[in-house]
Amino acid sequence: MPQPTFEELFRSARHSAYHLxxxxAYGLDEDYREWSAGHRFDPAERWPWWVELVSSTVARGVAVQRARIVSEPLSSYTRYEYELTAGHNVKAGEDVRWLPRRRASGLALPGNDFWLFDDTAxxxxxxxxxxxMTGEELVxxxxxxxxxxxxxxxxWERAIPHEEYRPT
Known part of the structure; x- marks a missing residue:
């Protein structure tokens, strides 16, 4: 049986989709390079597929939460993410929080970023x-x-809501 795609997992979520x-820094793609050069853009217009995916998921009653553990002062890439979050992730319906890395020292964390769907996958x-990105692994x-x-x-418990987080 083939592994479901990310979008299939997202669209089949019944109560939660959590991202850590x-x-x-992630892949330094053309969008990041444009932002670094001073070109600002509307992320909702740049990535409408994400806005549709998240907003339709939230409309079904699924909680979509994203937590970011970040070094401070923020890297250039993380500042890019921070500046786009309100117009992209939050606008789509995600609840986003930020955890300064120094406040994460006592936490047991897996070795890789992940999406957690309905506490089942x-x-x-x-x-x-x-x-x-070199691949995905469904567990x-x-x-x-x-x-x-x-x-x-x-x-999530330690992290600061996006609206309140002021990066250094």
Whole structure:
């Protein structure tokens, strides 16, 4: 049986889709390069597929939450994410929080970013050292799912809501 795609997992979520990000930089794509050069754009217009996916999911009653563990002062890439969050993630319906890395030291965290769907499946995102995505890994083992659920909850509890977070 083929593995469901990310979009299929997202659209089939019944109550929650939680994302934990722990890197200070991801693939430095053309959008990031434009932003770095001073060109500002409306992220909702740039990525309408994400706005549609999240907003339709939230409309079904699914909680979509994203937590980012970040080094401070923020890297240029994380500042880019921060500046686009309100017009992209929050506008689409995500609840986003930020956790300064120094406040995460006592937490047990998995080694990779992940999406957790309905506390039943984890989709790990694998990255190369330069931030390019190298693949995904779907895991349904309940021990691993439980670890990720616990980790996300612990991060979420300590993290600062996007509207209140003021990066250094």
């Amino acid at each position: 990000e722990m890197r200070d 984890v989709l790990f995102n694998h990255f190369a050292g330069d931030g390019t 349904t083992d309940q021990t691993v799912v439980g670890l990720c659920s616990s980790a996300f909850s612990a991060v």
